[in-house]
Amino acid sequence: MIERGHLNTDNGLEMECLWICFSSLIQKDLDLVKEQWNTHRMRASRHDTVAGIPDELYHLPERHGGVDGLALNISEGQINFAKENFLQYEVESNMYEEHFGFILQNITFSEPENWEEAENMYFTLMSIANNTD
Secondary structure (H helix, E strand, O other): OOOOOOOOOOOHHHHHHHHHHHHHHHHHHHHHHHHHHHHOOEOOOOOOOOOEOHHHHHHOHHHHOOOOOOOOOOOHHHHHHHHHHOOOOOOOOOHHHHHHHHHHHHOOOOOOOOHHHHHHHHHHHHHHHOOOO
């Protein structure tokens, strides 16, 4: 889209529209990769790895020579450090998100099933947003 001149990554409006149109497809792909990774069989290797299926190794470690309940205690200081340094990020609500939410409530659009549908949705929403029907 950038190479074809349809997307300017410095434009907040276009980037928010891109996110609205493609985020569900990206999430579906990420979920698929996660599912495939967590259910595939790993072989033992010379790097001291344990053979098995990741989900099974995690949830049922006793089946593979591990011990159940290996959770580590975390000190109050470690929790506070994480809160101060890592949990500061808050999702910012922006005017573009509200704008596209309003548009999507007032037109009929189903969630895109593939990149072509997401791209068409992007062009339609940008046309509406820029009043260039």
